[in-house]
Amino acid sequence: MDEHSQIRAALAAFPEARIGVLGDLMADRFIYGRASRISPEAPVPVVHITHRTTQPGGAANVGNNVLSMGGRLSLFGVLGDDEAGEEIRTMLGERGAQMQGVVSIGGRPSTVKTRVVAQNQQVVRYDEETTSDIPNETRNDLLQRVVEDLPELDILLLSDYAKGVLTEDLVPRLISAAREAGVQVVVDPKPGNISRYQGADLVKPNMSEAMALFGHDGSGQARDMHGVCSQVRELAGARQVIVTAGQEGMHVLDAGGHYRHLPGLPREVFDVAGAGDSTLAAIAMALAGGADLFIAARIGNLAGSIAVGHLGVTAVRLDEMSAELEEFLGESGSPA
Template identity: 40%
Template sequence: MSDLARHIDTLSRANVLCLGDVMLDRFVYGSVDRVSPEAPIPVLRIQHELLKLGGAGNVAANLVALDSKCRFISVVGDDAVGNQLRGILNSEQIGDDTVVVEPGRQTTAKTRFIAGQQQLLRADRETVAAIAVADEVLAQVRRELTGVQAVILSDYGKGVLTDDLVMAVIAAARQAGRTVVVDPKGRDYRRYRGADIVTPNRKELMEATGLPARTDEEVIAAARHLIATCGIGAVVATRSEQGMSVVTAADAVHLPAEAREVFDVSGAGDTVVATLTAALSVGIDLVDSARLANLAAGIVVGKVGTAVVRSAELLAGLHEQEWRHGEEKVANRDTAAERAERWRLRGKRVGFTNGCFDLLHPGHISLLKQARAACDVLVVGLNSDDSVKRLKGESRPVQNETARATVLASLGCVDLVVVFGEDTPETLIRALRPDVLVKGADYTIATVVGADFVQSYGGKVVLAELVQGQSTTNTIKRMKS
């Protein structure tokens, strides 16, 4: 595991070219409390919408989330959806300078309507016609090849990866000595001849070979059939709850599934191909690269919608076996915000409180228990060492932030701990958007940081009763005397 942890640190050196079908994933969230009088269908009261990169765009987003560099090439139309996608590519620090615009082409968009945790409907606008700008795309690929270490072909069957373009890109990449990894589509993998690796899921593997792929032995046989008949170097097959299989002509390794809970499998294949290729591009061997990709897949399926996995999450995942009840309950701000959103989609009330929690005492425990009683899941914001020092003086904290976070995470009433470096938790509260904000009764609602913000969207502020005579400062004084 320590070797894998060191590998994660090297992912920031990866530089990958990603070519494929980009699309806009639109998520429309709301609530349903009545049936339409016009037809026997639910009426969705829309609350908010979320736009994300889909298809090959999600592969690029996953590469950037791993701190890798990505040169992204795709084709969009000169329409509103295409313009939205280009804007998101820029805001996600991927860039749109290598995206080719084809006049008159309809850019693919998938809109999902969701009430609570139930998807009601998906509506697609798309074209699957072959692109008319393949020569321009190929020229763009050839310009970028010298600056990258590997190439991903993300094939969603929407017309960007034509047979001739795939063949030409693989040939150019091989001539340049670049690794080619394909997330495939369709039944005929001969079009990917010359690729180093393909990453089908179990269903795709069965469809491409006409062979069963339920047991380990069947997966190996089907994968080696592809290798022998399609001129592919290796197969990394994702198998849902059965994990992942890495198969070459000579060897096979089966990796168990890493998911702790599955909420949404949307885009999991994108995360796998991004993590696998980033690792391969910096010289990590195929099996260890697949281990990282398998770990990333286990993390991303526990998230909502089209999502990404960050390097910090991979590290936390690696530490989980050793720190199962501590490390997984300590997260950074972005990860905590994603978990809070997932909890809310499941109908949970998210609570928040914060403090230094140096030398945990009965007053702290009382506050945390009262906070947990006011919500379904409790997130605790913990002042960093530097923040405590600024607030309490140079002699504090007595315990460093790692020790304080570990103690808090071991409590049954605490569901998540987030360390923040600012003097106040205002930024963290705005990221989490808690339903319930809890502070001690030595505050008033008017003086609670973040109270106005939480109340602005209907959240609740709770003042917890204090346990008299309990203070870390007084405890330290008694110890010194």
């Protein structure tokens, strides 16, 4: 089967994928308006609000993408007993997510990122959050809920935004339980936490996160990305690595040490917010269906290119991916 056929077959298997997503659940709020003058009180624009939206963010956005791509989602994490937490529970629950793995903690607010947007430009973002580690009792509760669901999962996806859920002692127990159950573990790590993901099947930092591991600011392209991927794999103790690089594409290193750079797909970029979540979800969905790492990465590349074409955090749909694939193949004969 040629590569194009493999990609089509992998997309066709998406509705059978059973994905568990555990990580830092958030709400992404957007306040849209018009800015036509500068405030007399301070040198800042005055925004006249026209409408507001709330969408799943962080690990919740990864889960939302799984649902939009046709997969079956079990969500795990922590939300506060507040309006934002209830909004996320309702939005994802109504879409068919299994929400039994979401724990409520009184006195700990849900993480909320609010962006003010005027004339399609982000004016400011403000965050409401608590980033201290969740209590030990909650960690044990989450672990038990994951263990109970593992027989029903193909992939356990860990989405780390460093908000205190994926703690140093919880992560090894999660990975150990998943390996014992024969479930692949896919991780979107934070640089300071990457060493806790020993034994994961795949880690997927972005370029700036990968370069931060070696004391660089992430600007510019590294000279030897094969070497960088190898070092990331060693630091993480993972089997495989994908380093995403935005419009530059992806750098992929499989378990056998085979490296490949996949160029980015040409696309007008409106907003990069949440694109990494779409990429991550698509990779996990493809792996769940048995695709090899390079096919999964190409599919993730496709999802990310669609996500950046939308304004605001978005969940990429399976039909969008299929249509985009056929359009691109028609133009170039190659998916990436």
